[in-house]
Amino acid sequence: AQTVTQSQPEMSVQEAETVTLSCTYDTSENNYYLFWYKQPPSRQMILVIRQEAYKQQNATENRFSVNFQKAAKSFSLKISDSQLGDTAMYFCAFLYSGGGADGLTFGKGTHLIIQP
């Protein structure tokens, strides 16, 4: 079974700063997907970014980018030019690409606070 670890329970930065959230995972699989989901105070989980393990190029989505290190089993999220609306819980998640029957395995989350 896979595990996902987020070692930062909470982070706080000033608006417009860049912040990096860390995530490590453990799996014996070779083909999988990694995700970052955002859960604002309204609690609906929103997909931020995803990475296919077979792709070496790091995924980017506007202000959001990842640093995927497959050998190190590390998958960090960088948020550039942070905005007040980025305040939320951020969850790193793993999905085995062999069937998806178990769905996503989530970390415990990082509470990101953007200060004005």
Place this chain on the structure above:
Amino acid sequence: DTGVSQNPRHKITKRGQNVTFRCDPISEHNRLYWYRQTLGQGPEFLTYFQNEAQLEKSRLLSDRFSAERPKGSFSTLEIQRTEQGDSAMYLCASAGGASGANVLTFGAGSRLTVL
């Protein structure tokens, strides 16, 4: 399509009562998942449907829990003889169609409070 819809959004019940939650997935999605999320934790997988077939169940899903997805459309999650430890947010997610089998779209959740 308005996304994944869950009802009720909040349910308060007394210990020992039965509760049922409903999830309406995105119409073209054939995969449907239920998760449970307690305060300060990430969501934990409960069960998975592909169309109407329940293909996977977590050990977290005790015999007091049952889920159905008749005709592969909406799904229900029933909890019988609720206990205080069942208090949590129950999240539904669906996947499939044009968005791909590996991108889960979540509903807003149904919060259960057992007194």
